[in-house]
Amino acid sequence: MADRVFTIRIITPERVFYEGEASMAEFNTSEGEMGVYAGHIPMTVILKPGVLTLTQAEGRKEAALHTGFAEILPESITVLAEAAEWPGEIDIARAQAARERAEKRLREHSPSTDIARAETALQRAIARIETLR
Amino acid sequence: MASMRDIKRRRSSIQSTGQITRAMKLVSTVKLQKARGKAECTKAYSDYMYKTMRSILAHSEGIRHPYLQGGESGKKAVIVISSNRGLAGGYNSNVVKLITQGELAEAELELYTVGRKGRDGLARAGYTVRLDSSDISEEPTYADAAALARAALTSFTKGEVGEIWIAYTRFKNTVVHEPRLVKLLPLPKPEAEDGQDLPMNFEAEEESVLEALIPNYLTSLIYGGLLESCASENGARMQAMDSATSNAEDMIEDLTLLYNRARQNSITQELTEIIAGAQAIE
Numbered sequence: 001m002a003d004r005v006f007t008i009r010i011i012t013p014e015r016v017f018y019e020g021e022a023s024m025a026e027f028n029t030s031e032g033e034m035g036v037y038a039g040h041i042p043m044t045v046i047l048k049p050g051v052l053t054l055t056q057a058e059g060r061k062e063a064a065l066h067t068g069f070a071e072i073l074p075e076s077i078t079v080l081a082e083a084a085e086w087p088g089e090i091d092i093a094r095a096q097a098a099r100e101r102a103e104k105r106l107r108e109h110s111p112s113t114d115i116a117r118a119e120t121a122l123q124r125a126i127a128r129i130e131t132l133r
Numbered sequence: 134m135a136s137m138r139d140i141k142r143r144r145s146s147i148q149s150t151g152q153i154t155r156a157m158k159l160v161s162t163v164k165l166q167k168a169r170g171k172a173e174c175t176k177a178y179s180d181y182m183y184k185t186m187r188s189i190l191a192h193s194e195g196i197r198h199p200y201l202q203g204g205e206s207g208k209k210a211v212i213v214i215s216s217n218r219g220l221a222g223g224y225n226s227n228v229v230k231l232i233t234q235g236e237l238a239e240a241e242l243e244l245y246t247v248g249r250k251g252r253d254g255l256a257r258a259g260y261t262v263r264l265d266s267s268d269i270s271e272e273p274t275y276a277d278a279a280a281l282a283r284a285a286l287t288s289f290t291k292g293e294v295g296e297i298w299i300a301y302t303r304f305k306n307t308v309v310h311e312p313r314l315v316k317l318l319p320l321p322k323p324e325a326e327d328g329q330d331l332p333m334n335f336e337a338e339e340e341s342v343l344e345a346l347i348p349n350y351l352t353s354l355i356y357g358g359l360l361e362s363c364a365s366e367n368g369a370r371m372q373a374m375d376s377a378t379s380n381a382e383d384m385i386e387d388l389t390l391l392y393n394r395a396r397q398n399s400i401t402q403e404l405t406e407i408i409a410g411a412q413a414i415e
Contacts, residue, residue, distance in 0.1 A: 009181070011177050011178045011181050012178060013174075013175050013178045013275045013353060013356055014174055014175070015174045015177075016174075016177045030345075041334055042333045042334060043333070043334040043335065044189050044333060044334070044335055044342055044346075045335075045342075046342060046345045046346075068349065069342075069345065069346055069349065071185045071188065071189060078181060078185055080178065080181060080182055080185065080349070080353075082275070082349075
């Protein structure tokens with residue numbers, strides 16, 4: 001199975017982030033982490049902020065992937081994400097600061113806090129930090 | 134014939150106008166390049182978004198959701214994208230014309246305008262402007278588009294409007310810009326394409342997936358529309374300013390000719406007068 005490849009396209013509003021072939025893709029969805037090989041049944045999943053891992057003949061690639069969705073077809077995957085970053089593009093200090101800020105917001109839990117937004121911000125920061133690890 | 138001084142004054146005024154239009158052309162050329170680069174980067178995203186949405190819908194049977202059926206209300210929300218500044222040839226009036234001369238009836242429209250020129254033009258024609266976000270038209274960001282999409286979607290889910298449209302200017306190339314009116318919601322359900330008749334599966338509930346996808350879809354198409362309009366605006370302005378500059382040059386040429394003729398005329402006249410005077414003394 002591992003030698004069968006599919007095309008993967010990762011597109012964000014700013015640019016075509018990545019376009020190429022991979023034998024496996026792993027990402028975080030609303031239902032949990034999932035890994036996809038070629039020949040998957042057609043499926044649409046909602047993405048949560050997390051680490052995207054591509055397994056390719058020449059090695060593994062990692063990137064931080066934020067909210068969006070993916071359309072999985074047997075021969076191809078199209079990922080439409082609101083933002084995506086390679087490890088080299090991540091500012092670790094900023095991610096750490098964002099994480100602390102979001103955690104603080106969630107802890108204090110004042111009525112004015114938008115819980116869903118704070119959680120997304122937290123997940124995003126964690127995804128960035130995880131990608132660098 | 135006009136006097137030498139009048140011609141001279143007129144010529145120098147046209148000269149300075151020409152300088153202004155030339156500078157404006159240069160500015161919009163630079164802006165166009167920037168806007169165009171951005172629009173092209175985003176085009177992939179909105180194109181794929183549209184394609185993917187269609188293919189998801191084509192593959193999934195029997196989803197019933199207000200986003201696909203349209204609301205009960207006969208009202209239609211139209212997002213109209215124009216510019217804040219004029220002097221862009223027919224750019225703004227073409228977008229306005231799209232609404233006033235289109236097939237949509239005036240009474241059933243609620244406008245979400247971006248760009249002061251379009252807002253003013255349509256408000257004068259008696260249209261209802263529900264929300265104006267003109268300040269984002271210069272350099273639109275994804276977050277701006279998301280806010281606009283949210284506003285339109287909220288009134289859709291509340292049942293205040295039954296359809297969402299967008300009026301923008303498509304940027305074909307530097308000289309061709311095409312004003313377009315496109316229906317965003319409810320999504321037309323496409324016929325399933327052959328060769329791909331596997332049904333689409335959803336990890337979560339179909340409805341909740343759609344619920345999450347639609348705002349994304351709307352935002353990305355609005356964002357694409359904003360960027361393309363921005364590129365078109367600068368393209369249109371560049372063209373308008375280019376022809377204004379060359380018109381100014383033509384006029385200056387004509388006036389220079391006229392001025393020289395007037396000058397020669399006055400010299401000849403002076404000479405004639407002097408000679409006539411000298412002859413009278415003799």
